[in-house]
Amino acid sequence: MEGLTVQGLTEEEQAIVEAVRAFVDRDVKPVARDLDHNDTYPERLIDQMKHLGVYGLAIPEPWGEARVSTPCYALITEELSRGWMSLAGAMGGHTVVAKLLLDYGTDEQKDRYLPRMATGELRATMALTEPGGGSDLQAMRTHAARTADGYVINGSKTWITNARRSGLVALLCKTDPAATPAHQGISILLVEQGPGFILSRDLPKLGYKGVESCEIAFDDCHVPHTALLGGREGRGFAQMMRGLEIGRIQVASRAVGVGRAALEDALRYAQERESFGQPIWKHQSIGNYLADMATQLTAARQLVLYASRRYDAGERADMEAGMAKLFASETAMQITLNAIRIHGGYGYSTEFDVERYFRDAPLMIVGEGTNEIQRNVIVRQLIGRGTVAP
Ligand SMILES: Cc1cc2nc3c(=O)[nH]c(=O)nc-3n(C[C@H](O)[C@H](O)[C@H](O)COP(=O)(O)OP(=O)(O)OC[C@H]3O[C@@H](n4cnc5c(N)ncnc54)[C@H](O)[C@@H]3O)c2cc1C
Structure with missing residues (x-):
């Protein structure tokens, strides 16, 4: 173009x-x-x-x-x-x-x-996951009861990124717990921190340091009727599923970034480090790792860009975003492990960055819907569309 x-x-x-x-x-x-x-x-x-x-x-x-x-x-x-x-x-x-x-x-x-x-x-941040489960969102328990002057929220959310520093939380919750199917009773409320919004604790974690992941308890937390996203109840599940398409493209891009950092460090190290009288990249096993890492990373980025273009075209992109997130995150995990191998003992050292990439990579496998859930989304779309034609 x-x-x-x-x-x-x-x-x-x-x-x-x-x-x-x-x-x-x-x-x-x-x-x-x-x-x-x-x-x-x-x-x-x-x-x-x-x-x-x-x-x-x-x-x-x-x-x-x-x-x-x-x-x-x-x-x-x-x-x-x-x-x-x-x-x-x-x-x-x-x-x-x-x-x-x-x-x-x-x-x-x-x-x-x-x-x-x-x-x-x-x-702003979004709050979907509950202590009882993040994959089965329709089974969520957080409830917003409609009153004359707004909603009263009770329940709890967990693993909410950046919650302490976010002035706005897009809260997925039930406004009609009796609805069948359950997703028709789910809405998004735009909640600002205030009375009844309790940040109970920051969760300790393997990687993804510096940025807080919090538990939030809602204890008779009042919000006005105007907090209902779009002004209509029962639309929240479908709204969030579309929102997660961009979320999954973002998580996939994060995985590409971590994988690239690991590859770049490994590439540099493999040229500097010598064994048996030559830079280690010249040993076929190390060279093969690097070639595979670069190939997988490039493929992952292309999947991300493909999903991104489809998203911008206004087309349904859950399968494409799911594929990008699935492939990019598994690729990042593999690349960061291989970067550790290439660094030998130093790969295990906290004085090098590759150990951080290896600790950060699994988040992209779990976050924004686990990769098992991505596969469910992909296969459902495959059956529905009956094709993977471009
Ligand atoms: C650091 C971090 C930050 C996060 N940030 C946020 C955030 O900002 N907002 C937010 O709402 N959430 C956030 N999450 C939560 C994340 O989205 C959930 O952890 C994730 O969706 C999985 O939910 P769960 O942990 O309850 O696992 P579960 O749903 O209990 O799943 C456990 C295991 O069972 C598998 N499983 C469950 N159901 C199925 C199925 N139908 N088919 C196949 N396998 C299945 C899962 O794939 C997983 O392997 C964050 C998580 C982490 C670790």
């Missing part, structure tokens, strides 16, 4: 990706290891991301200024994640909520939240 880069980006979009790449090399790479090891919230880096416009990438005028295509958004996410996956995690749920507001919000809801979300002044 004329005027577009090989990835399908405009020149302006390419310039944004390059600005984020420069930010990652200059400001993120040198500090990521310490921030991760000390589990420190990256306040300064998040501020820089706000200035770069990262929180407004999905938000068009009149609310935002720097909306980009989904392929561009994916490549920016990859760059951030290449530096430190936690940074990309801190803007993933935010984008899903922005898309939910754009696609389903009332005018009042858009005007209230989107301008401040575009600058990053207001940060």
